[in-house]
Amino acid sequence: MLNISHNKVSEFLDLNQYKSGKATQHTNQHNLFRRVLLISLILVIIILFLPWTQNVTSKGLVTTLKPNQRPQTLQSPIPGRIDQWFVQEGDFVKQGDTILKISEVKSEYFDDQLTERTGDQIKAKSASVDAYRSKVQALKNQYAALQQEQQLKLEQARNKYLQSKLKVESDSIDLEAAKIKANIAETQLQRTISLQEQGLKAVKDVEEYRNKLQEANAKYVSQENKWLASKNEVINANLNISTISATYGDKLSKAQSDLYSAESSALDTEAQVSKLENSLANYEKRNSLLYITAPQDGYINKAIISGIGETFKEGEPLVGIMPANYELAVEMWVRPIDLPLIHKGEHVQVQFEGWPAIVFSGWPNVSYGTYGAEIVAIENFAGKNGMYRVLITRDPNYGPWPEALRVGSGAQTITLLEDVPIWFEIWRQINSFPPNFYVPDDEDSSKKSENKK
Incomplete structure (x- = not known):
């Protein structure tokens, strides 16, 4: 007491x-x-004075390491209406398996024989192309024949022109001879008249030489007419050459115009054939899009649009699928003040929701129920929540993660930093100082080697 x-x-x-x-x-x-x-x-x-491992704790979610292993939704690139489902939620599908069938809702694709009719149009247009090609070849032959005929006609006209020129020369010589004969006949007549006046020649001789003069003058006039006619033939021959050139030039131009028109029509028809073939390929591809297939092996999660006869727009989600083969990872969110302390390849301890654990954040060796991981990716920009996303995956030097772990589960991560005494950690926490900034040994050595270089 x-x-x-x-x-x-x-x-x-x-x-x-x-x-x-x-x-x-x-x-x-x-x-x-x-x-x-x-x-x-x-x-x-x-x-x-016991050692304490500094750490950065954060919350995260279980995801997959590769983007193609994450849950996805299947969309249709064309609008349509649901006709038939071939699976139900929870079913396992392999790559290429048909999930659902849809039908068209646009009136221009209602024709069931659209591809066959388009193929018939292509055949008809292709035949038209062949016909135009044949016409082009015929016009080319016609053009070549006209060119050859033009050359022959021009050569014939030039030969006739040369003949006319030679005939003019010949007629001019004959004309000159006739002129000389007429002069001789006149001289003989004058001489005979003079001799007749002297009584040396008879009147009969005078009349005879006057007759010869008349004949010589007649031959001269006739030869002059021939010479002028020959000159006229030269002019006509030269004009004929010009006429042939002009006539066949017009014919060749018309044939060439028809040839270009046929080639243009052939090219235009070929363009129509190409357009129809493009349309046919689009129709065939569109027909294949009427069946929504699995892009990879996985499980059907949820039918987003489920009713038979429901319509949807292009790009609208239809069904969710979870890939069957995936490699788990955890995405954790780190504050900007802690980001300089995070490096690729560092070890991280992970505690998954649903798995009991006894965690000593400063003594990871005595923690129970945590799993080893390492950092594989760090984002370079902050998210909407103002924190940086860090991706971690299983550390191969530690045990495997739980088999029952699923994507979307919660996780608590502990990033292990530098070892310090407990009194230093208490002093740091009291003063709200950040953990010690440090660089891993491998990065430190690489920086030193770069500085040496």
Whole structure:
């Protein structure tokens, strides 16, 4: 008791008769308390100098390492209406398996024989192209024949022109001879008249030579007419050459115009054939899009548009699928102040939701229920929440992750940093200082080698 009363119990009762009374009579309790305090102080001092691993903790979600392994939705690139489902939610599908069938909702694609009719149009247009090509070849032959005929006609006209020129020269010589004969006949007539006046020649001789003069003048006039006619033939021959050149030039121009028109029509028809072939390929591709198939092996998650007869627009999600083969990873979010402490290849401890764990963040070696991971990617820009996304995957030097783990599960990550004493960590936490900035050994050595270079 506290012995503050004047009526002491010890005067009426012997407390040593009881065990509790004997226990209270010890005089060494103060020494025991001092020993406990001393031992506790020593233990606290020892604990303060124990190593503590600095760390950055964050929350994350289980995802996949590669983008093509993550859950996805299937869309149709064309608008349509759902006709038939071939699977149900939870079914496993292989790559290429048909999931659902849709039908057209646009009136220009309602014709079931659209591809066949387009093929018939292509055949008809192709035949038209062949016909135009034949016409082009015929016009080319006609053009070549006209050119050859023009050359022959021109050569014939030039020969006739040369003949006319030679005939003019011949007629001019004959004309000159006739002129000389007429002059001789006139001279003979004058001489005969003179001799007749002298009585040396008879009147009959004068009349005879006058007749010869008339004949010579007639031959001269006739030869002059021939010469003028020959000159006229030269002019006509030269004009004929010009006429042939003009006539066949017009014919060749018309043939060439027809040839170009036929080639233009052939090219235009070929363009129409190419356009029809493009349309046919589009129609065939569009027909193949009426069946939505699985892009890879996976499980059907949810039918987003499920009713038979429901219509949808192009690009609208129809069904969700989860790939069957995937490699798990965890995406965690790091504050900007902690981002300089994160490096690729660093070790991270992960605690998954649903798996019990006893975690000592500063002593990862004594933690239970956590799994090893390493950093594989760090984003270079912050997300909408103002934090940076870091992707981690299983560390091959540690045990495997749980088999029942699924994409979308929650996770708690602990990124291990530098080892410091506990007293330093307490002092840092009290002053709200960030963890020590450091560079991993491999990066530090690479920077030193670059500086040497």
